[in-house]
Amino acid sequence: MKEKNRVMQFIVIGTLVLSLLVHAINRFVHHSLMEHEVMHSAFSHGFLDQMFFWTPIALVITGAVLSRLHAEHAWIPLVHTLSLTLCSMSIIAGGKGMVEYHFSIFMVLAILMYYNNIALLLSSTVLFAAQHLLGFFFFPELVYGSKVYEFTMVAIHLVFVILFIGAVMYQIIANRHATQRFEKEQNQKLQQTVKSIIESLAHTSQEVQRNSSGLSAQSNELNRLTMEVVHTMHQVEQAANDQENGVEVSRKAIGGMLTDICHIAENSASASELSDHAAHEAEKGNESIQLAVQQMQSMHQAIHTTAEKVKVLGERSQEINQIVNLITDVASRTNLLALNAAIEAARAGEHGKGFTIVSTEVRKLAEQTSESAKQIAELIEDIQMNNQASIHSMDQVIGTFAHGNEAVVSAGHAFERIRGSIHSVASQMRDISGTSQQMSANTQQFSASMEAISLLSSQLTDNVKSVSKRTDEQDTLINKASDLADKLEEHSHTLNEIMMKTKHTFSLQ
Template structure:
């Protein structure tokens, strides 16, 4: 600020010096102002050239001193305002002296007062006023021709000059003081506003930092949740794949069990046919000895039927082996499902509150796997009993075949063995009845196994549907978290923008 004022005041002082030189040239060389200025109430007189030259040189010297300080010592040197005020004051005195002391040239005093007021410094105004007062007093008592252009001057007019000079300087001083007071109040208000603005910017910056930190934390948590949801979704896909494989295996078991049931039913029918044939054979033996040939043929037919029964029992035994292998597969699928469900429960527990619902579903899936495992154990028990009965049937079938072979041999040897053959036939009939009873039990057990397999299929299908729903829900939740994460990223960008606008660098820039 002071540098700009010094620069302008240098130009004003230079203008005053030029104006002083012009007045001196016009008056002292060309006598332009002789007889044209207003009378000073006295006889006009001319000042000595030496005194006029001193007044002409003084403002020039002071202007040169101020210019030297401005250029060599710095534009804000503290002595520059005093030098320029002295140059303006001495320039006005030089104009008055060079113009012959006319009252018209005394108006330059007010011009100097206006120039000096630009500094808004009461000391400089007092310095200027004191110098003009000394000028007028010296002019009144000792050098009236330099100040008033006459040999003697009226004290009344001197007092008028003094009063107007004091009033002008006093009014200027009061204006400067009032302006300082008003400026001080405005500066205080400005500082208060700046302090409030700084506090507001600090709060905005703090909030922006907190918002940025919170958005970073929430974004990190959101990314972790998205990753956990993705892992849970993969786990659910694995569970769904395992349940699908289990469902396929159980459906295959169910079909196999249905085929076993059909074979067992046909075996039961065959056993009933054998019982009928045995009864017919017994009736033939008791009816007549003449029917021995026919009995031999019937026994041969019975032997073929027994071979067929043995083949069917062997087929049943192979089917039971196949069912056992299928049950092993079902048990492995159930164990795998239980393990997958346990992994899903662990992943759900890691997810915290968001994974509680997934943990419940995983627990239900684990229960379904346990039920499947229990059902397979029950089926294994039933198949073990069927296998035992089948082995017994095979043994009894072998015994019956031996009996039939003996009966055939004895019918060819003699009638005497006929009674023994009848007893063997009775034994065979009892064995066939026991075989029929065993086959009936196997038929009932196979029907029960088929029903259990149907229930297992229904349960696994329900579990597969539930897992599919969980997969869809997990994917929807993951999409929702991705949208939330996108909004959090936008919030973080907004926080960064606020920090750039209201941060320390932004506030300094404003």
């Protein structure tokens, strides 16, 4: 019904468009109809004219809204019937009642046959009959195009419409009877076919049920055997894993020991090289110590010589100080004599003026000499003080150097003993290095053997795991086969129930 309503919706819209075109053509295009309109000037396009124009539009919109809200609404066929009927009436009214437009009645009735519904056809027929009768008595211009129209023509119209509807109704009823007979024959054929199918399915279902039961029993037995194999393989796998783990632990321990031995060998070789290098350096150190002893003795002699010279310098400084004291005394006396000479020259007056100048210069020289002697005395005093400090320092250096010389000599003897010990250690380290290298080579051979054993254990474990995995997969497949057998048996029971229901539905014996 939904598809019929959708198709009729398009046809109704097309019929409405046709009605609007008829109104447009007769109102605005065909100017030749003006004389006809003048002859019937008494005709009024009033309320009825507008009603026939707008009512189909309203019904078409109503049908579209109903189809939009609910495509299978029960009122949609009736609304489409009313829309088509009133569109035909609108076409007749828009065409000024021209007899040609009355053929739209048969077009509408033919369209309504699509619903195959007698009630809808009768409804449309009653409406058309009412239009013609009411039009004949009250508004003939709107239906027949003239104020005067013979009732005979009206009766003829009604008779042909009734004959058309009668023929259509007869065809619909005959078609229904033929359809019922055809459906009855088809139902009988269908019952026979279904009966044959049910019998075949029943036989097949029994075979499937019997085979599925046997398959289920075999699957259970095979599943039990497989579980035993899986249990055994898991034990073998566990033993292989334990063996592989033990070999792996041994391999790691040997690998660690090999690494340690290699480190020992490397360290022994390095220590041997370092011992040889230390022995060589000890030889050089001994030579350096002996050279240092000789240099210390030379420096000790040089320091003694320097100390003697410093003492001599102190004695010479004292002699210079005595000479400076003598010069100071001479300068003092010279200054005194120059003063006396100046006094005597002053007494001599003009005759002693030249002597006064000489005595003055002599006094100045005496003063300068005295001042220089003082400066020299101060310098000599500083030199003596520094010399005393130098003598004291040299005494300390001599004492310290004596102790250092003894320490260097002792260090030389100790270094000689160290050199002998280093030579002995170097010889022993060479022996240890050779032994470590031999041990490293033997351990490497043992590690290679353990690697081979570990590889074989790993391969054995992989093979056991592969077999165990295949066994698990086989167990899974067996379980699936068992489940499938159970499902087949279940489907067989379901199929039997369906066949019983089908027999009951089709009343098969």
